[in-house]
Amino acid sequence: MAKPLNEKLRLKEYAEKFGEKLKKIKVCAFDIDGILTNGGITWDGENIGFNRTCHIHDGYGFKILRDAGILVGIISGGDSVGMRKRFIDTLKLDFVFLGNEDKRDAYKKILALGYTDEEILYMGDEFIDLPILKRVGFSATVPNASYEIQEAVDYITHRESGDACAREVMDMLRYAQDIKPVVLEF
Amino acid sequence: MAKPLNEKLRLKEYAEKFGEKLKKIKVCAFDIDGILTNGGITWDGENIGFNRTCHIHDGYGFKILRDAGILVGIISGGDSVGMRKRFIDTLKLDFVFLGNEDKRDAYKKILALGYTDEEILYMGDEFIDLPILKRVGFSATVPNASYEIQEAVDYITHRESGDACAREVMDMLRYAQDIKPVVLEF
Amino acid sequence: MAKPLNEKLRLKEYAEKFGEKLKKIKVCAFDIDGILTNGGITWDGENIGFNRTCHIHDGYGFKILRDAGILVGIISGGDSVGMRKRFIDTLKLDFVFLGNEDKRDAYKKILALGYTDEEILYMGDEFIDLPILKRVGFSATVPNASYEIQEAVDYITHRESGDACAREVMDMLRYAQDIKPVVLEF
């Protein structure tokens, strides 16, 4: 069998390093642009508007966490047809907040469900994400976020924006909480 | 003449290292998302649905292997117009299984054609690929697959998802079986 | 809290190194293709024409600089529906010059507003950008610009074309002028 590449091995180390924080997590919230996408936006005509590309690994990561009883969703300042198709219609996430750059409202609604700060994980990459990044139990960002964002978070992913960087964090959480996806017998 | 870059040289070494397994291969099956694509999916309107981008080198690799008598095809949990246009209408692959996340059925149909596990090569990157990855004669995945997938396969490609990582495996198979594509005299 | 990655730390060093020049900047102008995009252009049908993809971080960078009283805009030889939607309709930049490969006219119009060369920052990547790159107070380009362009500018970004390389320069300017984006209390 193949020897897993180094980054993967380190991911288990990080899961251990942040174990105390990660074990408390019950909610995972993600920004879209620059986290679930590579930051790219493309005008696709009046019917679609500005469009983005998501990564299939992040989508499957959502599914794994949900199956394990973790609440998963989106808090994005942007909004578009494609994102609704992906996160509401297809992935059917537990919560999808779109189109408000003041993300405090969405966060308060999550708290109102009965969760505490330390039970929430958030991943974002911009100044509008800072209020939440500073409050949550575990915060993460990407390597190309501005200095002030990188300085404020618990963890900076090795994968770049849109290259399944969210899945990197989800996998780390999975290792920390010992979540094992169902694998069919064959 | 140029001195080929290092990765290419190593590819011949790998072909030798895995020679015993690769020489038995008669069927090559690939997952789509994250293998034949970079994992990106984009909403492209009601007529096209979620869309993906494939790599031309993988397409030509299919052709080379088929010309050498190897059965080539797809086992994908996803399904879309673009993928049908590419793999059925254009490349006319020997088998194209789409839209079933339980990939055991497709695999059984290949076995039913008279092939054995050790004659099949499979490349996939997600937990739903594990049942097949664990059974086939030669298994491969990509550098950004989750730890459990990397740990289960024979070979992890050097190329990333969608960057012709399938062709890397096809070329390795080609070297192991001494398959030489036709090059026109001039 | 996470230790910011190295490039970010160096960015503050560069801001210091170029402090004298950057402190005078009152106008920031950017080329589109190869700077605000990764250089890619895609035919998208008669209604959209040739299309490009922009980066969300550059868009937010424009907003931060404008809030700090800096004039921001575009001087591009290209022109397309998507670029108008992005830079005029959505981001509402202070100036957007499109469709003229002779960029001297646009530059003169900026000077006519009462600004001097040393108060203008420009980022471009092609020979048609050289006349302006050589005149402005601070000039920048990307790692894959031709030798003659790289040789002519003050700064070559670490990020590649379209990967928020403009934001890298904007952040550097921000550090040099001590511009702090508003972060909501929470």
Added chain:
Amino acid sequence: MAKPLNEKLRLKEYAEKFGEKLKKIKVCAFDIDGILTNGGITWDGENIGFNRTCHIHDGYGFKILRDAGILVGIISGGDSVGMRKRFIDTLKLDFVFLGNEDKRDAYKKILALGYTDEEILYMGDEFIDLPILKRVGFSATVPNASYEIQEAVDYITHRESGDACAREVMDMLRYAQDIKPVVLEF
């Protein structure tokens, strides 16, 4: 002024190393998929068909070489609306051969114009390019071409497919022939 990055400096060295061959070049021909594109193809509906993305730097490179009297064009096995819009309608290249995987015909038509093998530069990345790559005065390919292609060419670019790798070769040719693009006085 900025110190140009290392690759650029080496490009001038390569121009010198291959000077004898490059000085004779009067015609530059390029493959599309995997050279002028990153190898990606995307189904874009019946009106557009399979679509590709080109790089703006390669486009400007064509212009520079044409202004210097060099014949520039395409020999591609593929064909699509977008490529015709880009290479015929927009860039108006000297020759555009599309849709024939046997590239010998196109090459013979170039010879019929009165050029000799050693006056032609060709860049391609697949087995169907080998007949021409082996004949021309200067041949180039990309880092992810198969071993046999890399082994057959004079030069392997540092830039990847679609990331203006053609411009890298054009710039090298430019340095070898001392071609200086017009830069407007200002």
